[in-house]
Structure formats: structure tokens, C-alpha cells
Amino acid sequence: MNSRDPKPRYVPKDYEIVKYLGSGQTSHVYLANHARFGQLALKLPRPELHVRPVLRRMFENEVQITVSLNANRQHKHVIRAFEGFPTGEKAFLSTEYCSGGSLDELLYKKNLDFKSASRYIIEVARGLAYAHSRQVFHRDVKPANILLDHNGVVKLADFGTGIFMTERTTDRVGTAYYMAPEIFEGKQPSVQADIYSLGILAYEVLTNKRPF
Known part of the structure; x- marks a missing residue:
């Protein structure tokens, strides 16, 4: 790793760090090898x-929800989780490595033809429908949270703002531009609010610009 890359204070057993990939709001992300995975x-x-x-x-949240979505079965368009521990000094989450980057990065590089754009939208919708079927609201559907594997297959990711449908909250979390109006008003998260965000994403993927 580069001397300026953040050094992990703890590496889970059986994991070997290969290189630093980047950082988000809550975590540093590393490419790693695992003895079994x-x-x-x-x-x-x-x-x-x-x-x-x-x-x-x-x-x-991200650890608990991502692991729960992979319990018993996986979905092709939801990021695959291998292991995770949510709390304490030994907290971590291991997922599949998506070498294709994010949908946001792809849109920055080029305009998509209608066939490609439609495929991405459909795959995001399928991943989101699966999350809803497992009683999870994503609450931050946007191109930056859609990853692509080495074959360009969509993976719905970044469930840090997600909640289980049994939880009650009026927190205004997510990315303002993609947020449904009722969430701004302090209403309870819903399937409809996630679909609103999906609609904004769909417009952006089809036109490479935002609707307003």
C-alpha cells in the first residue's frame, strides 16, 4: 500500500490486505484476499x-442489513456479503469486489445507449424489489450506490442509511436530490419513497442529466 493510504488498525482473521481502494463516510475499503472466499x-x-x-x-446498519439480505440466499443484483461484524473494535464487512466501479462513474465517462441504460435501470429495480421483499428500505438509491461487477452486472450496495421495515423513524437521511418529497416532510420511509429515488436515477441514466 502507498505510505499515505490509511492503515487498518485491525484486520480480521484469515484476511490479507492487498491494497487500499478508497473511503466513504463510514469506512475505509480495501481489496483483500481470504483463505476461503x-x-x-x-x-x-x-x-x-x-x-x-x-x-x-x-x-x-450497513453490516446488519447487507448480511441479512444474503442470509439463506443471494440475489444477483444485490451486493454479496461474505461476513460481517457490526460493532466494537473488530467491526468489519466483507463483500464481493466490484471491479467495474459505480454507475455514477460510468455516467461521468459516457452517455449510455438506450439498450444499455434500460438494462441498468431494470437490474437496479430488481435488486431494490428483492430488498423490499426482505423487508428493507434502502433510502439512498442513486448512481453512486450502484456498483458494477467485472461483467457490468448491477449490484445494489451501500445500505448504511437503510432500515428494516419494522423500524419507525422520521429521520431525513439519504441524498437530498434523490429524496422523495414526503421524506423531506418527516414522513415514515416507504416502498414508494425508494421508487421515487429509482425514478430520478432512471431519468439520469437515460439522459445523463438530472430532471430538475
């Missing part, structure tokens, strides 16, 4: 999370 992405919480409870809860 092979090459994967390893998310480790940022050190400052212990004094930032909101971000710490987001990381815990």
Missing part, C-alpha cells in the same frame, strides 16, 4: 466513528 472488498470502520455516533450507527 478469495478476492473481495473489505470495509473497516473509520477510526473517528467512536466519537461520531450517527456515522457509527450507519456502519452498523
Whole structure:
């Protein structure tokens, strides 16, 4: 790794760090090898999370929800989780490594033809429908949270703002541009609110610009 890359304070047993990939709000992400799972992405919480409870809860959410969505069965268009531990100094999440980057990065590079754009939208919708069938609201559907594997297959990812449908909250979380109006008003998250976000994403993927 580069000397300026963030060094992990803890690496779970049987994982070997290959290189640093990048960072998000709540975690540093590394390419790693595992004795049984092979090459994967390893998310480790940022050190400052212990004094930032909101971000710490987001990381815990991501681990719990991503692992739960992969319990008993996986879905082709939801990021695959191998292992995770949500809390404490040994918290981590390991998922499949998506070498194709994000849909956001792809849109920055080029305009998509109608056939390709339609396929991406349909695959996001299928992943989201699966999450809903497993009683999960995503709450932040946007191109940056859609990853692509080495074959360009869509993977719905980044469930840090997600919640289980049994939870009650009026928190205004997510990305404002993709947020449904009722969420701004403090209403309870819903399937409809996620679909609103999907609609904004669909327009953006088809036209490479935002609707307003």
C-alpha cells in the first residue's frame, strides 16, 4: 500500500490486505484476499466513528442489513456479503469486489445507449424489489450506490442509511436530490419513497442529466 493510504488498525482473521481502494463516510475499503472466499472488498470502520455516533450507527446498519439480505440466499443484483461484524473494535464487512466501479462513474465517462441504460435501470429495480421483499428500505438509491461487477452486472450496495421495515423513524437521511418529497416532510420511509429515488436515477441514466 502507498505510505499515505490509511492503515487498518485491525484486520480480521484469515484476511490479507492487498491494497487500499478508497473511503466513504463510514469506512475505509480495501481489496483483500481470504483463505476461503478469495478476492473481495473489505470495509473497516473509520477510526473517528467512536466519537461520531450517527456515522457509527450507519456502519452498523450497513453490516446488519447487507448480511441479512444474503442470509439463506443471494440475489444477483444485490451486493454479496461474505461476513460481517457490526460493532466494537473488530467491526468489519466483507463483500464481493466490484471491479467495474459505480454507475455514477460510468455516467461521468459516457452517455449510455438506450439498450444499455434500460438494462441498468431494470437490474437496479430488481435488486431494490428483492430488498423490499426482505423487508428493507434502502433510502439512498442513486448512481453512486450502484456498483458494477467485472461483467457490468448491477449490484445494489451501500445500505448504511437503510432500515428494516419494522423500524419507525422520521429521520431525513439519504441524498437530498434523490429524496422523495414526503421524506423531506418527516414522513415514515416507504416502498414508494425508494421508487421515487429509482425514478430520478432512471431519468439520469437515460439522459445523463438530472430532471430538475
